[in-house]
Amino acid sequence: MARSGCWFPSLLVFFLAASPALPEPRGNLSLPPNTSAVLDHIYSGRRDLALPEIRQFQQRAPEDPLGYLLEAETEWWGIWCSSAEYKYGMTMARHHNRAPADQHYLDLTVKAYNLAEAGLRQHNSAEMRLYAAMADALTARLYGLRGENRATARVGVRARENFLAALALDPSLADADTGLGLYNYYVDTLSTLARLLRFFMGIPGGSKEEGIRQLQRGMREGQLSGPLARFYLALNLHNYDQRYEEALQVISPLVEKYPDNPIFQLARGDLYAKLGRKQLAEASYRAASAGVSKVPEADCRAKLGYLVQESLSALQRP
8 A cells, every 4th residue: 555755654524525615724823914825825836936925924033933834834845746656546755765955944844943942941832832843743744755764753753742732722723633633643554563663662652533533623723734634634535545535525625726736636636536537537637737837846847747647647548
């Protein structure tokens, strides 16, 4: 079985399919006014539009971890693109070889973590606990994709502790549920050998169904992580559980909101293909192809174009 490139080694979800609109996030994070616009640029695949706004925020608030977390999230999708492959009837990032660009990503996560820790030394706040956890979760994503399991486990467990602490201080922080949901889901999908190693390493266990519930809340209410929770929930329902119809219901609102993002179009096309809906699969793949031209990075455009062709070719096979 294929394995997901998320932030822990190697998500029954029914959403309102009749309405493609995503719910409005709610919570108590004090976010800059343009945060939603920045997130929309990120999840539209427009790093070129997101980064100037992120850098302005970093200049205005250099001690706020959020600016560096947003930049790391932007960089993550470039890493995902470079690591993606079409295999087992789906496009996803499965493995990433160490690359020089990784260091900038890790520098951003370390800076965000250190700033959050500095804030916590002044005041134990839910917001800084969340940001410290998010920094570790972003770090663990890359370690997991690189197959560095011990390092992934170390920062993943520390992220879990801070997500739990954030929720204890403020139960409204649904973004913490996104992080916990990913942790719980992935820990519960580990192989027998990995479970044994988890026991000896003292890594806390997790429940897949609890992870799904937490990811559902993150999708509905997360101020920062709603699209991320939705994407990985759909991907994992597809990859680990073969719950294709449910995964389709999860991914579709994301595609409707960000139709120019080829990654999301490819994910929906793969699900249509698994469900035998070849015409709809082809339409999604061709929509992905149309979106490729809007991707600003030449290497990512080339990679996504290749993945589209691989997906279309697989669709024509008997």
